[in-house]
Amino acid sequence: MMHQHALRVLLGVGGGIAAYKSVDLVRRLKERGCEVRVVMTKAATGFVTPLTFQAVSGHPVRTTLLDPAAEAGMDHIELARWAERLLIAPATADLMARLAAGIADDLLTTLALATEAKLTLAPAMNQVMWRHPATQANLETLRGRGACILGPGEGQQACGEVGPGRMLEPLEIAEALRASAARPLAGVPVLLTAGPTREPLDPVRFLGNRSSGRMGYALAEALTELGAEVALVTGPTALPPPGVSELIRVESALEMHAAVMARAAGCGIFVGTAAVADYRPVAPARSKIKKDAEELTLGLVRNPDILAEVAALSPAPFSVGFAAETDHVIEYARGKLEKKRLSMIAANHVGGERGGFERAENALTVLWDGGSRALPMMSKAQLARELAALIADRYKEHHAAST
Numbered sequence: 001m002m003h004q005h006a007l008r009v010l011l012g013v014g015g016g017i018a019a020y021k022s023v024d025l026v027r028r029l030k031e032r033g034c035e036v037r038v039v040m041t042k043a044a045t046g047f048v049t050p051l052t053f054q055a056v057s058g059h060p061v062r063t064t065l066l067d068p069a070a071e072a073g074m075d076h077i078e079l080a081r082w083a084e085r086l087l088i089a090p091a092t093a094d095l096m097a098r099l100a101a102g103i104a105d106d107l108l109t110t111l112a113l114a115t116e117a118k119l120t121l122a123p124a125m126n127q128v129m130w131r132h133p134a135t136q137a138n139l140e141t142l143r144g145r146g147a148c149i150l151g152p153g154e155g156q157q158a159c160g161e162v163g164p165g166r167m168l169e170p171l172e173i174a175e176a177l178r179a180s181a182a183r184p185l186a187g188v189p190v191l192l193t194a195g196p197t198r199e200p201l202d203p204v205r206f207l208g209n210r211s212s213g214r215m216g217y218a219l220a221e222a223l224t225e226l227g228a229e230v231a232l233v234t235g236p237t238a239l240p241p242p243g244v245s246e247l248i249r250v251e252s253a254l255e256m257h258a259a260v261m262a263r264a265a266g267c268g269i270f271v272g273t274a275a276v277a278d279y280r281p282v283a284p285a286r287s288k289i290k291k292d293a294e295e296l297t298l299g300l301v302r303n304p305d306i307l308a309e310v311a312a313l314s315p316a317p318f319s320v321g322f323a324a325e326t327d328h329v330i331e332y333a334r335g336k337l338e339k340k341r342l343s344m345i346a347a348n349h350v351g352g353e354r355g356g357f358e359r360a361e362n363a364l365t366v367l368w369d370g371g372s373r374a375l376p377m378m379s380k381a382q383l384a385r386e387l388a389a390l391i392a393d394r395y396k397e398h399h400a401a402s403t
């Protein structure tokens, strides 16, 4: 499915011989309903003239940041806001290094910092440069920030060598971009919980946990990219607010429960990524507890299981849970899937060296009735995109079966 409107693609052309293929790329993107504006690096203009890109894109091409005439039209900040995708093809080793370092020393790299559009790179370079640890480290940095990397392909290179580093063919790039722009969840209301909860002990203290909220926020953004109308109910986190339809801030499990139950009936998908405290202090003290006693015993009561309650609604939304386990991960997750009557569960291994809380990376095993998929260790941003796509697939099947 395409966007209802033309997908606005800002094409950044880097200085490599593959730049000549990007002329065809503009045509392929336009054939697929995209509106394309082109920005070239100075080096790129050594390979192809701006006039060529102007002719195929139908718009003036920009090459410098400090061009008063161009800035009088759509200035670079407007251009950054206009873009829904920033596609850089060819992405040279130098461009990737500048992007990874956050350097903004020309128009294209400045736009890359100033835009919130998703970044897609089609690298092209000599195979030794591609394999260089510096390039590979930059690649990982960019991927970790959520950039999508297309290619490079292997084969004969312009420099006469053979190996990885060829830019993908324009058709493949255009197809991949279009596929990433599909919005399978267009208009679907999604309710998502994220972050930790704080269970008050007295006015200044609480019982909390180590959830950073990163996975939930990344998933909220990934689902939004797929077109969903996301309402995010979040416990306290240190993260910048993600771009969602509605953001509801709560502290305790009871507050989270109330916020969710008030909205659950109307949602198509519910995702519980929050680390909800299982217990709360029986009765939080009204004033600060003094350190008079040698020993203090806390009385705790069970909190409602928000996810189980939502999944038990009739009709229930497509309900997705998370299971963080230190051992027997799959077995426990499968048990939870059945016990809480979930549509899907994402299990991850916590504790030890890899993955889980307070980390930028994670790996998940996703289970549903009759199937499973392992998502290997990757950045939470990337993992969120894969999981969101899987949720969309399963939701659509589930939806088709129930209507």
Ligand code: C5P
Pocket: 193, 253, 272, 273, 274, 275, 276, 277, 278, 303, 304, 305, 306, 307, 308, 320, 321, 322, 323, 324, 336
């Ligand atoms: O049973 P367990 O707490 O391990 O289940 C974890 C899943 O249930 C997560 O998706 C979490 O968001 C959700 N949950 C909840 N309310 C609770 C406890 C867990 O929604 N009180």
